[in-house]
Amino acid sequence: MVKKAELHVHLEGTATPELVRELSGRNGATIDPATFGPDGDFAWGTFLEFLTAYDRAAAVILTKDDYRRVTYDYLRRCAEEEAIYVEMFSSPDHAAAVGMSYTDHLDGIAAGIEEAKADFGIEGRIIVTCVRHLGPERAEAVARQVVAHPHPLVVGFGMGGDEGAFEAADFAPAFTHVHQSGLAITSHAGEFGGPTSIRDTLLHLPVQRLGHGVRVIEDESLLQEIASRKIPLELCPGSNVATGLFDNRSAHPFKNLMEQGCVVTLNSDDPPFFKTSIGREYDAAAQHYGLDEAALTQITRNAIAAAFCDDALKEELSSRL
Ligand code: ADE
Ligand code: ZN
Numbered sequence: 001m002v003k004k005a006e007l008h009v010h011l012e013g014t015a016t017p018e019l020v021r022e023l024s025g026r027n028g029a030t031i032d033p034a035t036f037g038p039d040g041d042f043a044w045g046t047f048l049e050f051l052t053a054y055d056r057a058a059a060v061i062l063t064k065d066d067y068r069r070v071t072y073d074y075l076r077r078c079a080e081e082e083a084i085y086v087e088m089f090s091s092p093d094h095a096a097a098v099g100m101s102y103t104d105h106l107d108g109i110a111a112g113i114e115e116a117k118a119d120f121g122i123e124g125r126i127i128v129t130c131v132r133h134l135g136p137e138r139a140e141a142v143a144r145q146v147v148a149h150p151h152p153l154v155v156g157f158g159m160g161g162d163e164g165a166f167e168a169a170d171f172a173p174a175f176t177h178v179h180q181s182g183l184a185i186t187s188h189a190g191e192f193g194g195p196t197s198i199r200d201t202l203l204h205l206p207v208q209r210l211g212h213g214v215r216v217i218e219d220e221s222l223l224q225e226i227a228s229r230k231i232p233l234e235l236c237p238g239s240n241v242a243t244g245l246f247d248n249r250s251a252h253p254f255k256n257l258m259e260q261g262c263v264v265t266l267n268s269d270d271p272p273f274f275k276t277s278i279g280r281e282y283d284a285a286a287q288h289y290g291l292d293e294a295a296l297t298q299i300t301r302n303a304i305a306a307a308f309c310d311d312a313l314k315e316e317l318s319s320r321l
Helices: 017-027 047-058 064-080 092-097 102-120 136-148 168-180 195-204 214-218 220-228 237-242 254-259 278-289 293-306 311-319
Strands: 004-006 083-090 123-131 154-160 184-189 209-212 233-235 264-266
Touching: 004 264, 004 278, 004 293, 017 064, 047 092, 064 083, 064 102, 083 102, 083 154, 083 278, 083 311, 092 102, 092 123, 092 136, 102 123, 123 136, 136 154, 136 168, 154 168, 154 209, 168 184, 168 195, 184 195, 195 214, 195 220, 209 214, 214 220, 214 233, 214 254, 233 254, 237 278, 254 264, 254 278, 264 278, 264 293, 278 293, 293 311
Parallel strands: 004 083, 083 123, 123 154, 154 184, 184 209, 209 233, 233 264
Antiparallel strands: none
């Protein structure tokens, strides 16, 4: 089986409906029954409804040990699919919403990463994210905590949430503060926002990668710029089809972006919400984009090269391919 590496996955968005129901039962945290459909899976329609369902699921992850569980459970599933490295987005705002401190949240995730490494040999690193629609002040508060509490497993800073909210430039103080402390930067752009959102992000935020960035396909000159600057794209085809950006996997521009020289990676984003996994993303890329084992392994090499971890780990991961 091809070895895999993932750079774009939201930790709260990895918890399966079963785990969310279990945590909810155990913690006594009630969850709106509308979070689940008749089949027991997560239920949502539009992207904004997805974000609400995500918040509801996150609201049952209440303790440090819950975050350890969620992290360990996700990395176990990834290891079963031969993933060797996962960079995952943490969201201190979701932890704060249930009364958890920045450091308890981080310690819980780190414990899950260390346990999964010991049990399965999989390596995990953390990218702390802010939530765009909560606004620049919240983002700056998260940024200050990231800088105040350096952690060996935290390798980057990023931003998710509603891309239509605020302007990229509004977040420049938060991103610059973290970047100056030495951490690498990514941000969602070009998912629900078009090429202008990508241009604004490249102009105002010190990003080394783009979360999604898929809508660069709508602007030929921007595409040439991103390809020539070798800015890696954290592409999430299954997510984009699930949220309605593209009708199906064949209509997704993954192959086109790859052929035009973009540095592409494969990612699951919020796997149970989008009925996907890192393994399914690789399998679907083989099926729909005609990628053979060598091409899929090159995608893993792209992810390792674009990863925010240190060079020693990159070399070790490369030697496992
Ligand atoms: N938060 C969780 N998943 C997300 C996505 N796909 N886009 C933006 N924010 C998110
Ligand atoms: Zn995402």
